[in-house]
Amino acid sequence: MINGVREAFRDLMRGSACQGALTDAEFFIQDPPSPSEEPCFHYLPPVRSRFDLQVLNQNSRLIHLVKIDKCLYAAGDSARCDCALLASDQAYFVEFKMTDTDATSAGNERYARASDCMRQLEASIKAFFEKGAIPPGSLVIAYACVGRTQQTPYPGADFLKLSASFRERFEGIPIRPRLIISNTLSI
Numbered sequence: 001m002i003n004g005v006r007e008a009f010r011d012l013m014r015g016s017a018c019q020g021a022l023t024d025a026e027f028f029i030q031d032p033p034s035p036s037e038e039p040c041f042h043y044l045p046p047v048r049s050r051f052d053l054q055v056l057n058q059n060s061r062l063i064h065l066v067k068i069d070k071c072l073y074a075a076g077d078s079a080r081c082d083c084a085l086l087a088s089d090q091a092y093f094v095e096f097k098m099t100d101t102d103a104t105s106a107g108n109e110r111y112a113r114a115s116d117c118m119r120q121l122e123a124s125i126k127a128f129f130e131k132g133a134i135p136p137g138s139l140v141i142a143y144a145c146v147g148r149t150q151q152t153p154y155p156g157a158d159f160l161k162l163s164a165s166f167r168e169r170f171e172g173i174p175i176r177p178r179l180i181i182s183n184t185l186s187i
Contacts, residue, residue, distance in 0.1 A: 001086045001133075002064040008131035009072060018071040022063045029053040029065070031082045031096040039067035040083040040096075051098040053145045056186045061087055063187060068093075068124055081117070081124040081142075087187055091134055094143045094185075095120045111158045114181045117144035118162070121179075122169045129175060136174040142166065144181045 006013060013019065022042060030052045031040040042065055048054065057063055064086040066072065073080045081095040095117035121142040128134045159181065166179040 001088060001091060001135075002066075004135070005064075005066060005084075005086065005128070005133040008128070008133035012072050018067045020065045022065060023057070023060045025057055025060050027055050027057070029055060029083060029085075029094065031069075033098065037070060039070040040065075040094075041067075050183075051096060051145065051147050052183065053094055053096070053143065054184045055085065056184065058186070061187060063087055069120075079120060079123045080127070081120040084124070084128070085185070085187070090141070090187070091125075091128070091138065092141045092143060092185060092187075093121050093124050093128075094145055096145045098147060111162065111181075113146040114144040114179075115162060117142075117146070118166055118169070118179070122166070125170070125175070125177065126173070129173060134175060137176070139176045139178065141178045141180060143185060144179065145183050146181060147183060 002019070018039070020042065024044060027042045027044055028048055029040055029042050030049060032038045055063070066084045066086060068080050068084060069082045081093050083094050085092040085094065097113040097116050121144070125134070125140055125142065134140060163179050167177055170177045
């Protein structure tokens with residue numbers, strides 16, 4: 001899948017600055033908070049922030065990290081998500097939203113932040129699809145990384161409503177979008 005992204009975004013890739021190849025069994029992705037001009041980056045355990053995305057890659061598959069916000073697109077383009085992780089057959093788009101408070105027990109705040117992620121995830125996925133970087137029929141998983149979660153998947157009507165709303169945004173586009181609200185991604 002990375003070759004399609006490289007071809008579609010050839011003029012924006014900036015060499016290898018906006019992408020990296022990873023095979024670690026576990027790593028974390030962090031998006032530096034504003035006003036930082038730096039794009040998201042990966043790091044290895046044991047350190048971890050409650051707002052970072054933990055990626056579990058048990059088979060040590062080759063995963064490409066594509067830095068979208070502040071790299072592929074300029075820092076002023078806030079309509080795009082933060083990054084994408086690409087396996088040979090799968091695309092994972094990630095948007096980070098955090099607040100000054102720990103929302104691990106505040107479900108309503110967590111859902112509100114997840115809802116805020118949807119516009120940026122949608123814009124990025126559609127841009128990648130329109131440029132031919134995502135093949136028709138692909139399952140595309142969008143991660144709203146909003147802090148540590150207690151339950152996966154979130155139970156109840158709030159999650160079902162957000163998930164249905166996200167799928168509706170792609171009506172008529174031949175991909176299979178899926179929204180996940182979590183800070184752990186298993187590949």
